[in-house]
Structure formats: C-alpha cells, structure tokens
Amino acid sequence: MNKIGFGFLRLPLLDPKNDQTTDYEELNKMVDAFLASGQNYFDTAWTYMDGESENAIRKALVERHPRESFRLADKLPGYMAKSEADSERFFRESLERTGAGYFDVYLVHGVDSESYERSKRMHHFDFVRQLKAEGRVKEIGFSFHDNANVLRQILEEQPGMDYVQLQINYLDWESDSVQSRKCLEVAEEFGKKVIVMEPVKGGMLANVPEEAAEILAKANPDCSPAHWALRFVQQIPSVDVCLSGMSTLAQVEDNLGDFVPLSKAEDLALKKAARVILDKTAIPCTGCSYCVSGCPQRVWIPKYFKLYNEYAAKPDDKWKVAPEYKKMTEGRGAAKDCIGCGACESVCPQHLPIIENLKNVSEALD
Ligand code: SF4
Ligand code: SF4
Numbered sequence: 001m002n003k004i005g006f007g008f009l010r011l012p013l014l015d016p017k018n019d020q021t022t023d024y025e026e027l028n029k030m031v032d033a034f035l036a037s038g039q040n041y042f043d044t045a046w047t048y049m050d051g052e053s054e055n056a057i058r059k060a061l062v063e064r065h066p067r068e069s070f071r072l073a074d075k076l077p078g079y080m081a082k083s084e085a086d087s088e089r090f091f092r093e094s095l096e097r098t099g100a101g102y103f104d105v106y107l108v109h110g111v112d113s114e115s116y117e118r119s120k121r122m123h124h125f126d127f128v129r130q131l132k133a134e135g136r137v138k139e140i141g142f143s144f145h146d147n148a149n150v151l152r153q154i155l156e157e158q159p160g161m162d163y164v165q166l167q168i169n170y171l172d173w174e175s176d177s178v179q180s181r182k183c184l185e186v187a188e189e190f191g192k193k194v195i196v197m198e199p200v201k202g203g204m205l206a207n208v209p210e211e212a213a214e215i216l217a218k219a220n221p222d223c224s225p226a227h228w229a230l231r232f233v234q235q236i237p238s239v240d241v242c243l244s245g246m247s248t249l250a251q252v253e254d255n256l257g258d259f260v261p262l263s264k265a266e267d268l269a270l271k272k273a274a275r276v277i278l279d280k281t282a283i284p285c286t287g288c289s290y291c292v293s294g295c296p297q298r299v300w301i302p303k304y305f306k307l308y309n310e311y312a313a314k315p316d317d318k319w320k321v322a323p324e325y326k327k328m329t330e331g332r333g334a335a336k337d338c339i340g341c342g343a344c345e346s347v348c349p350q351h352l353p354i355i356e357n358l359k360n361v362s363e364a365l366d
Contacts, residue, residue, distance in 0.1 A: 202286030219269035
C-alpha cells in the first residue's frame, strides 16, 4: 500500500533564502525516481512559491514526461480573487505556467468559513463545476482549513465535488482547531474521496522532540518518525492520496515502497508520542508560508517560529539559535518589526495567533 502524492510546495533550492532558485538537477532526479516507482500524482497551486511551483512542474515534469504518465492537481486561489472574472484568469495562467493542457484534479484552494463566503459571492464552485462539464479538468473539489461543521455546510451546499483535501496527521487528529478526525468522518459520510495534506505537519513530525523519538524507536526501531506519520495516514481506507512536500531525493526514496498499517501496540506508542510532542511544541506552525507574501514588514514568520520552537524545546541551546536568527533577519523584518496589521493571521490555515507568538519570539531572540 502506498498512496503518496508529490507536493510541489517545498522544492530543493540553490539559495535557501530565495524560493525562485529551484535546484533543477536535484528536482529532476526526484521526479524521475517518483515516477519510476509507479507513483504518479503531483500537486501544485497558483500561489505556491510565488508561482515558481507551477513553473517547476512544467520544467521538471510536463516537459520531460508524457502527459498521460502522471496526474496533476492545481488550485484556484479563490481567497485572492477580486472579481468573478479572476477565476478564468487564474485558471488560464495556471495552464500556461504548467503547460499541462488540462488538470486531472482542480480544487478551490484554502477554503474556510471566511473565504467560503467570498467563493459563494464569486461563484468559484460553479466555476470548477463548469470546467469539469467542459472537459477542461477531469475531477474537482476543494482544499479545506476549518472545522467539521463548516465542512458539512459546504458539502451540503456544493454538490458534485469529487475530492476534499484535508489536513490529517496524528498530531491534529483530535485537535480542536484542525479537527482531522471529525473532518474525515464528514467527508466519508458524504462519500468524498480524500486527499491528505500536511501528513507530516510541515516536517514537524519528521523531527520530533527527543523524548517522543525514543517512544517511537522503542516501539519500532526500524521506522523513522516521518514514516510513523505517513503510515498513520496511509492506513485510512478513505484516503486516496497522501501528499508529501518533498525537498530532497533522499526524502523521495524514503517515501517510496510499501506502508504497513500500524499494529495495536504501535498505535498506542504513537498516541503517547503525540502527547509529548504537543507538550513540547511552543508554536504549531506547519511552515506553509501562506502568511509571508502579504506581510508589509517582510517578517519571515515560519522561519522564526521554527527557530523559536527549537529554542523553546532546549532553552540551553540559545547560543546556537540566536546567531542563526540574526542571520535570518538580515534584509528582512525581524519579529520586533511586526506592526500588528493582522494580514498574516487572516490567511493562516492553522489559525495561529501569529502577532502574539511573534512577541514571544522577539522577547527571546531580538
Ligand atoms: S501582523 Fe506583523 S507579521 Fe503579520 S503581516 Fe502584519 S506586520 Fe507582518
Ligand atoms: S504561521 Fe500559519 S500561515 Fe504562516 S507558515 Fe505557519 S502555519 Fe503557515
């Protein structure tokens, strides 16, 4: 069993500070290895890496492999639309950038209760239904970032959706904000196919605190923390695709092969590890970067949160973290430069109190 999909969201970069510097030598190898293993689902979006993700799909995938050898999913950034006419413009730009000719799956991107109201006003769901009827895309749906009640409302009001893309991982399974389990149950009730995003929670579950890693290693020494996370999601019968945002060839190779369902003892160990991780993670940011482009102060929010989490887990290591933070802030806004405009919080799919968290980062590291 392997349902892995290749998310073009965290690509290998020649300059880690610049999303526009894709390392194509590495990426081409990753794409080739992925396809050679028999997997064929790729995922991108108009907004990923400021458009670079769609360009990379064209260069590394579309121009190097026959169109029928892969499935490609792209997304309509409804939350950015200013008028109804934007839908067609976004769709055409995505087709042009990717060079794909058509999309196998086309989703309304990042729907939550707020953006859903805008999507209803601007007829985004009607637009994707029309694309499918015209044969310009094969299947449709939406990616979702809210609670199970909102999901139910959307599925009741929007017929014809083939897919729902949900954030599902063992850490968010019972969380009050993400509600992985409850959302999955609603999607199943409506008979929808499920695409999973963030199964490793933006890499957080690949690099768990020492105490959690020990619990997992004791239960199964041959399974890496990232594999535990992927096995948890892959064993869910209604999951059709499990997206992984891979950045290196080694990660691709690690994600290929079979995923064995968890045993009862492993399931218990995972629950125990999850409690430890929740206790030790100061800011549960997934590193998706949705908050970055709209920040007037160019505050590098996810990078600072990642460093802060390292610091919070091991305050004695501040001597290591502080110089790294200083380097990161060169040419960008530091945490102290946040003016509290709220642009970041309005787009954060995890609904994090970013402004408050930046104050904590600033106190510790500025
Ligand atoms: S609240 Fe602060 S971090 Fe967020 S967008 Fe505004 S200035 Fe940037
Ligand atoms: S703060 Fe929110 S939007 Fe920004 S990277 Fe983290 S999870 Fe994504």
